[in-house]
Amino acid sequence: MAILEAIKLVKRFGPVTAVDEVSFGVGHGEVVGLLGLNGAGKSTTLHMLLGLITPDAGQVRVFGMDLARHRVEVLSQVNFAASYVDLPGPLLVHEVLDAFARLYAVRRPKARVAEMIELLELGPLRGRRMMDLSSGQRTRVQLAKALLNAPRLLVLDEPTANLDPDAGDRIRGLLSRVAGENGSAMLITSHNMREVERMCDRICFMAAGRIVAEGTAAELAGHYGVVDLEEVFLKVARG
Template sequence: MADMAIKVEKLVKRFGEIVAVNELSFDVRRGEICALLGGNGAGKTTTISMLLGLLIPSTGKIEILGADMLRDRYRVLSIINFSSPYVDLPKRLTSRENLMVYSRLYGIRNPKERVAGLAKDLDIDRLLDRPLGELSSGQKTRVSLAKSLLNEPDLLLLDEPTASLDPETADWVRTYLKNFQQDRGATILLASHNMSEVERLCDDVVMMKEGSIVDRASPADLLTKYGRANLEDVFLDIARGRQNAEDSEVGITA
């Protein structure tokens, strides 16, 4: 479907006897921000890794921007990008060297200007000539985010995009990402444990548990369905096996 940025059908990933992702099917429309939510071990990071082609699915189908990622992923690699605290950039290189290397890999025109512009936008100017291995976790997160924006991707995949950031910087990054998405009409798929972040940014939420989808709706519709005031309580309801507002009330009074 032309209006879908991501289309996943019956995706399975096994690691030996462990089924990390089980018959996962979902899609994300172009221009939307969608969240994958779930506890540790729900399969969020594994799913994003398969979408990127970093992991090969055991079975299933993935289409990204119209390309079959199992057969033709090189057709769209130049217009997607990602950031994750679990994927390190080379630690011995400076931040500038890292960003310049990736700029050349992505075929960026005027890479020095692009790196300088993003460094200013993300307030990492003073970090550019320091080896990445010397930076704090929050500083590395901002450099990784700059890397993910170098090619102004049509699809941005983010795993915990504000991990290790202080509240003020995290708030600023959310605003920056929202503006980037709106200005470019980009699609963003993010995995996050920050429920207020998801409520603020996302059009759609895919709730995962033990490798499967257990619910999906807009943040507002999930709040209505479960009779909750915030997504954190919805998340806890789903983790505890409650399916709707009636079940949630039973849990409260039990």
Template sequence: MIKARGLARTFTTKRGAVEAVRGVDLDVAPGEIVGFLGPNGAGKSTTLRMLTTLLRPTAGTASVAGHDLRADPAGVRRRIGYVAQGGGTDPGVPVGEELDLQARLYGVRDAPGRIAELCARLELEGLERRAPGTLSGGQRRRLDIALGLVHRPALVFLDEPTTGLDPQSRGNLWEHIRRLRGQDGSTVFLTTHYLDEADALCDRILIIDHGRIVAAGTPAELKRRVSGDVITLALGHGGADKARAALEVLPEVREVALTGDDVRLSVRDGDRALTPLIRALDAAGVELTALSLARPTLDDVFLTVTGRSLRDAA
């Protein structure tokens, strides 16, 4: 659905050339929900603007929704939906009129039926005569998504869709985003500063920093690859040294640290490592009194690959 190679954008300023994006390669398959993360100034917004035809690349090639980004930007626009972070509604124009105008601009033949369908799906029924300025934050965001979907795009770009929403509205919107793929078969390209959102929604995550993709994979792959899992063992008195000697030779174990009678292990795959760890302790005659497994978070991954916490970078 998206294939970009060497995508780059340089801006000319009074101080000289600024390379905002420095040769981005990315692939998004049909039906995927892909998260695009990056600190401020990393090139995330510039990349998104290029992929949605709002900014012409300085270099590189890209195919978006089956159309060449440079040679056929109008074809790209016909096939994508774009929901901007700030929304695109007039606060004084009724919801129904906003949707009707968008449908007519895209030449949607069954506009009334399509609008009714979207209002039902996105819980906007009964609000058609209301002005967006009178709606709640969650209702306005669902209206933004409806406007991006009215022409049945194969690919939907969502730019921080839940920013500013309360937890209940965020959770509600997550369900609507999942249904874009489940009901419509749409591909979703999502930018967000909420790590729990990326973890919950995305099949794969791309992290950009300094204009380049610095990490890519499923949330689970990124956590294992960058941070590993942490297992903490509480042992009987005097068993820590014997446990370290028994465990540090295991191939699953990356690092062993002692804190009193507790042993903290960094392992490649916590689920698979548990059985050999317990067997090794039993063979060494070490009493195990408690065990806990902690998985790294996406913020751990982000901190490792960019040197910054995404929460701090937001």
């Protein structure tokens, strides 16, 4: 059974068709990358998959359930992190995680928060306010929040955009390990092609609201007659 199925999703904002009949799926334990230029429709697609935006047409099915009709059941097993979203600034790191552990109805919130703090190496930051953290540190807290409920589907919109190469590398390793251990499916957008090549089992390229290419990094490179994903990106972006 597919963990996530996007079925002919359409979203228009006035005269602009942001997403045009987009269909794809994510299987159990699979990591799928959604790539494209800025404005290609990636974030709108992700937001439809998370219930933040209602599609004009099409359907989102998660764990076999219609998201529109089973919002609470679906979202309790999904989580999300994005570089453009923040967590409440005045709260201490452990308070933020505790609050979200409760929003996700985690059974033993304090113990789970402690696990996440250890996993993301947030111990020294535990008692610091979110607003006092660097953007890289905030990203790590976002990811801790995103793993609190051991999600079966993790949606990450440019998860390592604010991290230095070392921190980014560690986070990629961690996410791959989590996906491997928990069997979590992941849907990721990123402009870091090395990251996508390293993490993703399959890649969907979006342009002008449509999926224009789909496959593994090697398949896509072969299809476009280039050596790596970076060049595939440029070929797709430049038509």
